Amino acid sequence: MENESGALSRVSGLFSARGYNIESLTVAPTEDPTLSRMTIVTNGSDAVIEQIVKQLNKLLDVVRVLDLNDGKYIERELMLVKVKASNQYQDEMKRISDIFRGRIIDVSDNTFTIEVTGSSSKLDAYLESLDSESIIETVRTGALGLGRGDRILKA
Amino acid sequence: MKPEIITGAEIVIRSLQKESVDFVFGYPGGAVLNIYDAIFKQKHFKHVLVRHEQAAVHAADAFSRATGKVGVALVTSGPGATNAVTGIATAYMDSIPMVIISGQVPTHAIGEDAFQECDTVGITRPCVKHNFLVKDVNKIASTIKKAFYIAATGRPGPVLVDIPKDITAEEAEFVYPETVALRSYTPVTKGHLGQIKKALDLLIKAKKPMVYSGGGVVLGDAAESLKKLIDTLGFPVTNTLMGLGGFPASDEKFLGMLGMHGTYEANMAMQDCDVLIAVGARFDDRVIGNPDHFLSKPRKIIHIDIDPASISKRVKIDVPIVGDVKIVLDDMLECYGEVKSDHDKSRVKPWLAQIKEWASKDCMAFEDDGSFIKPQKVIQTLHKVTNGDAFVTSDVGQHQMWAAQYYPFDKPRRWINSGGLGTMGVGLPYAMGCQLAFPDSQVACVTGEASIQMCIQELSTCKQFNLPIKIINLNNRYMGMVRQWQEFFYGNRYAESYMDALPDFVKLAESYGHVGMKIEKSADIEPALKEAFSEKLKEKLVFMDFITDQTENVFPMVPNGKGISEMILAGDS
Numbered sequence: 001m002e003n004e005s006g007a008l009s010r011v012s013g014l015f016s017a018r019g020y021n022i023e024s025l026t027v028a029p030t031e032d033p034t035l036s037r038m039t040i041v042t043n044g045s046d047a048v049i050e051q052i053v054k055q056l057n058k059l060l061d062v063v064r065v066l067d068l069n070d071g072k073y074i075e076r077e078l079m080l081v082k083v084k085a086s087n088q089y090q091d092e093m094k095r096i097s098d099i100f101r102g103r104i105i106d107v108s109d110n111t112f113t114i115e116v117t118g119s120s121s122k123l124d125a126y127l128e129s130l131d132s133e134s135i136i137e138t139v140r141t142g143a144l145g146l147g148r149g150d151r152i153l154k155a
Numbered sequence: 156m157k158p159e160i161i162t163g164a165e166i167v168i169r170s171l172q173k174e175s176v177d178f179v180f181g182y183p184g185g186a187v188l189n190i191y192d193a194i195f196k197q198k199h200f201k202h203v204l205v206r207h208e209q210a211a212v213h214a215a216d217a218f219s220r221a222t223g224k225v226g227v228a229l230v231t232s233g234p235g236a237t238n239a240v241t242g243i244a245t246a247y248m249d250s251i252p253m254v255i256i257s258g259q260v261p262t263h264a265i266g267e268d269a270f271q272e273c274d275t276v277g278i279t280r281p282c283v284k285h286n287f288l289v290k291d292v293n294k295i296a297s298t299i300k301k302a303f304y305i306a307a308t309g310r311p312g313p314v315l316v317d318i319p320k321d322i323t324a325e326e327a328e329f330v331y332p333e334t335v336a337l338r339s340y341t342p343v344t345k346g347h348l349g350q351i352k353k354a355l356d357l358l359i360k361a362k363k364p365m366v367y368s369g370g371g372v373v374l375g376d377a378a379e380s381l382k383k384l385i386d387t388l389g390f391p392v393t394n395t396l397m398g399l400g401g402f403p404a405s406d407e408k409f410l411g412m413l414g415m416h417g418t419y420e421a422n423m424a425m426q427d428c429d430v431l432i433a434v435g436a437r438f439d440d441r442v443i444g445n446p447d448h449f450l451s452k453p454r455k456i457i458h459i460d461i462d463p464a465s466i467s468k469r470v471k472i473d474v475p476i477v478g479d480v481k482i483v484l485d486d487m488l489e490c491y492g493e494v495k496s497d498h499d500k501s502r503v504k505p506w507l508a509q510i511k512e513w514a515s516k517d518c519m520a521f522e523d524d525g526s527f528i529k530p531q532k533v534i535q536t537l538h539k540v541t542n543g544d545a546f547v548t549s550d551v552g553q554h555q556m557w558a559a560q561y562y563p564f565d566k567p568r569r570w571i572n573s574g575g576l577g578t579m580g581v582g583l584p585y586a587m588g589c590q591l592a593f594p595d596s597q598v599a600c601v602t603g604e605a606s607i608q609m610c611i612q613e614l615s616t617c618k619q620f621n622l623p624i625k626i627i628n629l630n631n632r633y634m635g636m637v638r639q640w641q642e643f644f645y646g647n648r649y650a651e652s653y654m655d656a657l658p659d660f661v662k663l664a665e666s667y668g669h670v671g672m673k674i675e676k677s678a679d680i681e682p683a684l685k686e687a688f689s690e691k692l693k694e695k696l697v698f699m700d701f702i703t704d705q706t707e708n709v710f711p712m713v714p715n716g717k718g719i720s721e722m723i724l725a726g727d728s
Contacts, residue, residue, distance in 0.1 A: 002339065006288075010280060017281050047467065054464035060285040060305065062338040155338060 003029050003036040007061035011038065014059065018042065020052055024077075024142030035063065036155055039144045041120070053102040063155045071137075072148040078115065080105075080125045082136040089134055100126045111136060119143070158328040163292040164189035164331050167256065167318070167714050170299040172199045173331045173602040176227050178218060178591055179203070180211040181688055184231025185271060186258025189323035198326045203591065203620060206612040208235050210584035212242020213610070214253050216313075217581075217588030220571045221546060223376060225306050226253040232260055233271030236317075241578060243313050244282035248575025249397060250374060252311035254302045255283075261321040262290055262342045265514070275317045284312030290324040299334050304335040309342030310462040311374060314332055342461065346478030351487050352494075354457040357430050359498040361455075363506040364390045365428035367413065369459060370397030370574065377481035378402065378567040381434060384488045389500055393421035393514015395436050397574040404563030410510065411519075415713045416556045418516035419722060422713070424510050426720040432457040435480045438470045439575075446470055448718025518724055519560060527679045527704035530554060531627045533680055534561035537599060537627060540684040545597040546571060546589040550582035550606030553635035556709045558601040580609030586624040587616060597625070597688060604630040604700075605654050609704065614667040617696050625687050626698045628660060631705045639708045643723075644715075664698035673700045 001007050008027055015022050023041040028119055030037045041050060049067065056065045066074075085107070097104060097114050100122065106113035116126050120143050127138065148155065167190050171179065180203045183191045194202050205211040208230045215226030226246075230239045236257045246253050260269040276288045285305050287298050295318065295622070302314040358364060372381050378401050385392055385408060392402045393413040402409055411418035413425050425431070425443070431454055436442070443449045446469050457474040458466050466475040476483055491498075523529045534557050536544070537545070547562055548571040549555040555572055564570045571589060573581045586600035607628055617624060629635075637652040661671030670692060675681045687697040710725040 006276060006280075009277070013280055047471075051464065053469060058462070058464055060337065060340055 001036050001038060001054070001058075001063055002060060002061040003034055007036065008038075010059050010061055011040075011056065014055055015042070016049075018055060020048065024145055025145040032155070037153075039142070041143050064153055066147065066153040068147060070147045071151050073145050073151070074148060075143050075145045076117055077120045077121045077123055077141055077143045078117045079138060079140045080113055080115055081127070081130075081138045082111050082113045083130065084110060084134045084136060086110050093134070096126070096129055100129075102126065134145075158330050159328050160326050162189065162193070163295050163318070163323040163325050163327065164193040164462070165325065166292070166295045167299065167323065168193045168197050168199075169329055170296050170331060172197075174225070174299070174303050176200045177231050178215070179222075179227045180205055180215040180218075181229030182208050182211055182231065182235060182589070184235050184258065186232035186260060186320045187229060187235075187323075189320065190256070190258065190318075192230065202229075203587070203616070205584070205616050207610065208238035209242050209580065210253060210587070210610050210613045210616070212239045212253070213245065213578075213581045213584035214591070215253055216242060216246040216590040217548065217571050217585035218592050219246075219251050219253055219588075221568050221589045221592045222587075225303055225566065226251065227357070228253065228255045230255065231258045231271065232275065233273045235271075236273060236275040240279060240282065243315065244278055245573050245576045245578040246313045246582060246673055247282045247284070247571065249370060250311050251313065252302040252306040253313040254299070254306055255313060255315045257315060257317045259288065259317045259319040262319045263321070265304065265319065279315050281312075284310075286315040286317065288319075289316045289322055292322050292327040293326075294391060295322065296329060300332050301335050301337065303620050305337075305340065309340070310465075326532070343477050344479040344482055345646070346459065346476040346483035346486060348472055348486065348490070350476045351483065351490055354432065355477060355487060355490055355494055357455050357457060357474065358388065358390075358432065359494055361428075361430035362502055363427060363429040364388070364503060365424050365431050366390050366392040366434065367425060367431060367436055368392060368398045368401050368434040369395040371434025371480050372398055372401035373567040375435060375437070375461070375480040376567075377484055380481050380484040380488070382406075384484050384491075387488060387491060389503070389555050391424055391507065393417065393425065395442055395574075396572070398436065399433075399559060399570045400564035400567040405565055407413065409512070410557055413719070415444070416560065416709050416711065417713075417719075418514075419516050419711055419724065420510055420513035421513075422711070422719045422722060423513045426452055426718070427509075428454055430455045430457070432459070434459050434484070435461075437465045437468065440469075442719075443470065444713050444719040444721070448721070451718075469626075516724070521725060523677070523709075528674065528677050528680060528701050530557050530701070530703045530707055532677065532699050533627060533629060533703070534558055536680050536684055537601070538562045540681070540688050541597050541599065545569070545599045546586075546593065548572065548582050548585035548589060548598070548600045550602040550609075551577045551579045552603050552606060552637075553631075553639065553707075553709050554601050554603045554606070554629040556636075557629070560709075579606040580596065582606055583610050583613045583617075583624070583626070586626075587613060587620075587622055590622040590624055591620065598623075599625045599627055601627045603635060604632065604657055604660070605634045611663070614664065614669060614696070614698075618668045621694065621698060623692075623694050624696050626696070628698065628700045629703050630657075630660070630700050631703045631707065632657065633705060635707075636709070642708070643712075658699055660700040664696070669696040669698055671700070673697045673702065675702045
């Protein structure tokens with residue numbers, strides 16, 4: 001979409017005005033500074049998804065829309081998790097992080113902050129594997145996606 | 156020649172001249188004073204000063220509906236813009252091409268809660284096709300060019316251009332671009348030929364075909380093309396409220412309007428057909444009623460529309476054709492030549508006979524013993540007195556439905572009403588837009604005593620610009636449609652639907668310098684209308700206050716949420 005002020009609110013406004021869900025939304029400029037790329041995770045029947053794509057295409061600021069689910073794609077999300085890491089927890093935390101290929105990026109007397117990337121479901125699985133008592137706070141970017149191989153989205 | 160250096164305000168004016176704008180409907184205020192100063196110094200277009208910004212947008216909207224050109228309104232920041240919002244949303248719902256220019260507080264004051272500041276671009280975003288905030292004087296001309304292009308192409312709609320006051324004072328070279336290129340906006344015009352042939356194949360094999368045409372035929376100037384195609388195919392046709400005039404009402408193939416207050420035959424045929432072709436229509440709730448009920452009968456549906464998002468929105472479509480309605484219909488007629496020999500026209504005879512039987516119910520008949528003024532009779536007489544050739548605007552409610560039902564329109568762009576948003580108060584400003592566009596034509600505003608009071612102040616504008624509109628006020632002392640729903644669905648509890656403390660409309664009209672008439676007897680309907688439209692009152696606005704039967708309801712009626720064929724008819728109790 002056009003990298004212009006107001007473009008994001010046109011998209012988010014469309015979703016709220018027409019009653020569509022947004023599970024996550026990420027946006028940032030691309031290698032072409034006049035363009036931003038947005039990844040939206042939503043849900044709905046095939047008819048609803050078809051309408052969402054059509055309605056998005058109608059927005060003047062939207063240059064192209066690709067439904068990643070129409071083909072093969074890769075998905076990544078980044079999460080930072082701050083957990084209790086007093087002596088009794090430390091080994092356990094380290095072990096689980098290794099399994100999920102997480103990295104401990106900040107350490108204090110009582111906490112670890114762990115960075116995990118992967119599909120959204122992998123991040124969910126990571127959180128489930130932790131003792132919920134040990135989680136202090138989490139922050140997630142929302143999913144980003146790219147089509148595999150020759151599947152590209154360009155202006 | 157070196158480009159001239161002029162102020163932003165002058166660039167606005169010159170850009171409007173480049174777009175061949177005839178009328179700008181507006182209201183001045185602080186943030187647009189530079190623009191108004193530039194208007195003072197020009198003679199290329201006429202500025203029409205309204206009495207409320209809502210009316211400016213409505214009048215520009217009607218000017219567009221009647222002429223097909225882009226309507227232009229100019230309002231100031233803050234309350235000027237918020238007053239315009241109802242007008243903008245009305246135009247948006249009916250896909251009317253318009254450009255609205257709004258003033259904004261100076262760029263350095265934006266976001267500081269300045270006097271008469273509001274986030275106009277934010278407030279109007281959900282009810283415009285697109286909008287712009289211009290923060291650079293060098294971009295005024297190219298933005299206005301884009302605004303007109305976006306408004307008029309594809310599925311039309313209103314476009315707002317918000318310009319801060321300091322930008323209109325700065326100077327820049329005036330260069331008006333010849334063309335517009337927008338990488339994210341390339342409306343389709345030509346329909347897919349394979350789809351058109353697929354549609355024709357279905358149509359010529361249909362035993363029970365039905366044509367359902369909407370506002371897109373009017374907006375796309377496709378009425379002639381539709382008529383040619385239908386004359387060739389010999390199929391029955393219905394129009395939506397927005398499509399009236401898109402197919403001549405006097406044609407024997409016309410079944411009347413369909414929908415919540417459509418005719419029995421149109422609604423029954425819509426439900427019972429085996430192949431339906433929708434032309435520039437959108438299957439909205441007031442037209443097909445409950446979509447599940449509509450889909451309970453099997454039929455193939457072809458849908459021609461310029462907006463892909465209108466296709467399969469409420470009803471799944473078998474053969475979608477995205478394109479400009481006129482171009483698609485012309486292509487379809489051309490392709491018909493190839494399949495003509497396979498078209499056995501006699502196979503629809505039983506279907507036409509069935510429709511004739513439905514029509515024999517005469518669902519539009521109404522009882523009239525002459526003791527009260529029947530609103531339907533007023534409209535029928537209006538049709539007679541104006542030879543069916545007037546521009547008829549309406550407000551919203553029972554009178555709107557009676558005007559749609561009892562004034563058969565043979566030409567497009569003659570019936571001007573708010574179909575989508577259903578905005579009470581549009582009638583009088585709509586009539587202003589029509590009368591200014593066509594000063595020598597008859598313009599009738601069909602309204603009610605509730606609706607007319609929502610923009611009554613425009614009687615003053617009508618005086619200033621000598622607009623000889625004839626106002627047909629169907630005065631039943633109720634918000635009639637609200638009362639009708641309360642009678643049918645709320646046990647006759649008429650909550651707040653009685654219009655108490657009404658003004659004396661005759662004196663009110665006279666106080667503005669117009670002619671007022673009060674008509675209380677059925678026998679006086681025709682003489683009064685004849686007088687109002689006579690040579691003697693040709694130059695005058697005439698406010699005709701018809702005191703009508705309070706208990707009259709609009710029939711047929713499809714109750715909310717019911718199927719299109721589940722109508723209540725006038726005789727049912």
